[in-house]
Amino acid sequence: MSRITSQLSQKQLFWIVFAVLLAVLPQVYRLPMWFLPMTVVVVGYRFYAQLHQLKQAYNRILTVIAIAAMIMIIYSQGIGLSREFSVTILITMTVLKLLETYTMRDALLVVMLCYFVTMTRFLYSQDLLLVFYLLGSAFVTTHALSVLNYEKTVQWFDTSQLRATAGSLALAVPFAALFFLVFPRLGAPIWGSPDIFGEGKTGISDTMSPGSIIELFMDDSPAFRATFQDNKIPPNNQLYWRGPVLWNFDGTTWSRKKHSKTRARIQQYSETEPYRYQIELESTGQNYMFGLDYVVNSPSGAFLLPDSILYAPQKINQLRHYELESLLLDRFYQPLTESDRELLLDYPANQNLQTQQMMQNWQQQAQNPIEIINRALTWFNQEEFYYSYSPPPLSGDVIDQFIYESKRGFCEHYASSFTIMMRMAGIPARVVTGYQGGINNGEYLLVKQSDAHAWSEVYIEQENQMGYWLRVDPTSMVAPERVERGSRQIMDEKRNLIDYDWIRNFKDSMDRYRYRWNQWVRDFNVSKQQALFEILGVDHRDGKTLALMMAGILLVTGILSLIPIWWVKRRRFHALQKIYLDLAKLVRKQPHLYQTHHQGIETFIANMQQHYPKARSSLNHFLDTYLAARYSKKGNDRQKTLNHLQQTLLKIKQVIKQQPLQ
Template identity: 40%
Template sequence: MKARRQAAMPWVMITLALAVIPQAASMPAQMIPLIILPIAWRWAAEYRGWGPVPLPLRIAVTGAAVLVLVVTYGSLFGRRAAVSLLTLMLALKLLETFRVRDARIVASLSLFLCGTQFLFSQGMTMLLYAAAVMVSALVALIYLQRQEAFVGVPRTSKTRHSLFSELGYSARLLLMAAPAALLLFLLFPRWSSPLWGVPETALDAKTGLSDSMSPGSIQELFMDDSPAFRADFANRIPEQTQMYWRGPVFWAFDGREWRSTFYSRNVPAEEKPPITPRSIRYTVQMEPTEQRWLFALDYPAILPRGTGLTMDYQLMSRRSVTRLKSYEMVSNPQFIDSPRLKTTHRAAALSLPDDFNPQTRELVNQWRMETPDDTEFISRVLAWFNQEEFSYTLNPPPLSRHTVDDFLFETRSGFCEHYASAFTVMMRMAGIPARVVTGYQGGWYNDFGNYVLVRQSDAHAWTEAWLPGAGWTRVDPTAAVAPSRVERGALDALSGRRHFLDYPWLRDFRNGFDLLQRRWNDWVIAFGLDQQSRLFRPFGMDRLTPSQLVGILTLGIAVLAAFMMPLILRMKVRTRSDPALRQWQRFRHKLERAGVGTEASMTPDEVLRRADARLGAQSEHARRITRLYLEARYGAGDPRLPALENAVRGFRPARQAR
């Protein structure tokens, strides 16, 4: 029984460890030991023969762990906190898992934990992750079932199930279930919206642009190569230098951090840009952000369903984007935003906190007296950025209270948010209305899929200054310092690698491989009510009703069951045969070649009597083999095996005449 117990429990722990991997990768560092230590302790207990942790100690450890979790996340609300609590409780459950029932609970809930990870990601790699967890869980449950089934049954055979036979059996079970899963995916009636949802107050903002900008905020995204969105262009693809994907717009500055205002988020645009022959048409497939903003080139001329356009022409969804979202878009780059600026908007675009950045103010006042024209003043500041020793770097020094002063006169090293913030502050000090715009710049063109891929590492910040007659005008100070950032992309603008795997050829391979993820999104993630209702259009059925789908699904399941049931009934686990039985079969095979007929149903004594009648002088050798086989198979076993093997190997009966 000990061998069976050791076979089952390690697989339970392996299943839990596999299910935990994605969640642990996103957990704060202080939470990870609370997950790893119980698993490590239970593994040691399995092989050292330790018993369960005493109940008072288990209660104390659980209470302390939950307290650490609450302090880490601030509460138990939110998806990350809730899933982390489930992960923690499953790991601590191992401290008392010494019965089949408890082990079965851990293995089963590990499957549930695996399912929760699809709340955070639905990429192709999650399919491999789910398959690995399911196979491991099936192996664990099979071992546990076998352990429970043979409790109290004496050992009569040394037959063991190999690791590969168990893995193969579990994989076959999954493969046999795959057709039914496919039928349910295609034909189970879908609704236009999910049956359940997560309140926006419980959402955890995913990696991506946030609702504020401070030194280092966009720089952090530069290390993230996960896709932000993809764009399919219907006519022409804009030049790289013109692909500014508009996102959150910031008006308010407190000396360090930029934020949007209530009015900029909630007041709608006064007019919608017209569609002209030079407008750009494209489709955006956007990854979930758990935020409300969408992305478009300047300026959005149509509004997808469920969206609105703010006063600063930011495209906003009425609901947070919690799943893959596709929308059609038309942009008019020639549109003039606010040819006349309202007094309230002008005041907001000139507002600065008092007693901040005195050196910058002194320099701007001097230049403004020398350069009263707004356009010329902007050109002068850009030329200064270009000619002075400013650098575009991923690791700028930290800044003190006067962030702009430190950046312009001390460090002179920064990322795009440093230049956009400093430039906008200088414009406001000069009396030129200005605001910060964040979003993405550029993208990678996929030749095979004919679309533009924009990653989180393409995040960017720039400035919009208001000029009489021209309205809000984009000015990118980063381009004055590092033109290659705008011309070729963020990754080509920096010297050196971001990390040890950051090679150009590997980035190109990853970008090309994104085509598979795109197809996965199109065919699986985006499969919804419209696609399902038109599934049988090639067969003359234009749109199927839910009742028709249920009928086809029922028929499909019935046909599948009729086909699969015989296969299921014939399924057997391949096992490693009993070595004693294998030697006995070799002995019978030699008897057959010698003309002594035997049958598989015959007992050893019956085989021996038939051999005695035909072998004559060699009967004694046959009796010795029979005795050794009975002792090895039903007695002590292992000590008799070598003697049995030698006896069978030396048995060479002469062929008997019939």
């Protein structure tokens, strides 16, 4: 292996590096820490080598660097056939490849890999905004290829070449759109499962420890969208979207109870009509699906657990749609088994003694559970409790500390404390996590991650083991506007540097497009394609039909993209030239005569006069008029002259028709 000097020009190198950086950039956030410095060093060295015409480094050194990078990746991400691992390797190797990009061949390889790198970004998210990334990266990469193939000028940003690349891409867009719709999709993956390469994202999880919800408050990305039938949307304070229900408390962390049964469908709906709605759930990486309290029945492909959680057997790693019916019940009647009752009354015995003491007092003084609940709520309301996103950290006896000392917190603190307080007072209670509220943008209700919420559910026992669940939201006692008008209203403090109302508003209105995007693009699949085919009148999805259809589409798109290119490349003639060509066409059947029209009208008409002596005078007249119209200084009435020429042309045509071909 010999060491070679760069065969690439500086401009070419610049575009290669530009393409690589742009392709890699949107993934930097999830790559290991050392990636960005490494990229800077690699790019810096490569440019330095180019400027000083250094030869390519020894292959041995490059191998060592590559192995070192591999080790670093394994160290920071672990080994295995995971999405993270493979994508990180691809990206790192693409960047490192710059070190040995000295020949045209390597340059082409790197640039084309950029297409692949760009694609890997979509394995993580298919957000609408990434369209700009798609187009931008495709453009820069394509232009890098163009510059590698041919440099029109030495300018780094040669506008004519840039325009050519942009034009090619623009012409490719309609083709891409058509193909997107009709290219046959796979119903199920041939290899692997979408979970491996799903777009994992954080949402509400099935445990709740101090501060776990706060991350969600910072996140304005959509959690799900709910489209209500007939646009009948319940009032904001009724919008409790139920997520994981937490039973167990170990002193700091809440967790779920495992169930082995499912809940039955609600049979009797008495006075209230159920709300019907469809939910478009963003991927969460969890099994939970959300519904308004209380869902009537489980949607297809999900279980309804006894605590009314919707549970999907597979993790939700892609956009998911489901339809639900909910009854906004105040009381949800359900029997409670003895073991469940014990679980719901459990609390760490030797912690939070002060609270235990208080609750035992309350229990003795109260007639019934409702009184205790009301007293607790009043207490939250009247004591000096504040709603805050940045409460002081708690440890040890967290409930005691919260209730008697800090008195600052958000839903998580209130729900957690309240539930434990109820248990201490002998009332079965549990924490429900989920979302509360949503933004109605006219066509659907947008629920964002920042709408995450936690509340309590207490069980009011009645005779013969029957009782009902009652939802209690202690946060509403502290910050009623949270529940009335949504989470945003109570945010006085800025969550981050660019947290302004108008940005949030803009983002919310953008969601409308995102919704469409999800409907039409992100969630396009076999079934939607089939529906589309049916509209087109093709309801057989057999191979032959599809092949025919593909061929047809190829032809149509081929012609579609051919036309504009041909249109640009065609020769253009002005009106006078066209008339001249019309004249020439009169004798097209005599190639020898016809050919002479290239040599100008005077030669051509002289030749015509030899062939058609009878037309001599009208040809002369045509010539004089034509020459004057086209070449003289006088700007005469153009339209009139054209008409006159047309008439003369007709006369000539008649004469020529009469005279048989010689």
